[in-house]
Amino acid sequence: MPQFIKAITTKKVEGLSLTFLFMWLFGEFFSLIYVMWVAPRGPLIFNYVLNLFLVFGILFVFAIYGLARELKPEVSDGIISG
Numbered sequence: 001m002p003q004f005i006k007a008i009t010t011k012k013v014e015g016l017s018l019t020f021l022f023m024w025l026f027g028e029f030f031s032l033i034y035v036m037w038v039a040p041r042g043p044l045i046f047n048y049v050l051n052l053f054l055v056f057g058i059l060f061v062f063a064i065y066g067l068a069r070e071l072k073p074e075v076s077d078g079i080i081s082g
Contacts, residue, residue: 004058013066021062025055 007013032048035041 004054004061007058007061007065011065013062016058016062018062021055021059025059028052028055
C-alpha cells in the first residue's frame with residue numbers, strides 16, 4: 001500500500017519491477033483459488049481479493065506512469081533525447 005501511494009503522489013514507478021508485480025498477481029490469484037476450493041474461509045478470501053485489487057491498481061499506475069515515461073522523449077536544455 002505505501003508503494004502504491006508513493007507512486008501516485010510522485011508519479012514515478014522506478015522502485016517497481018514489472019516481473020515482481022506479475023509474480024505477486026499470479027501468487028494472489030492462485031492462493032485465492034486454492035482457499036476457495038480447499039478451505040473456504042471469509043477472512044482469507046477477503047484478504048486475497050483485496051490484494052488482487054491492490055496489485056491491479058499498482059499495475060494500472062505502472063502502465064500510466066511507467067510506460068508513458070518510456071514513450072515520452074526527455075527534453076533537456078532544448079535538446080530532445082531518447
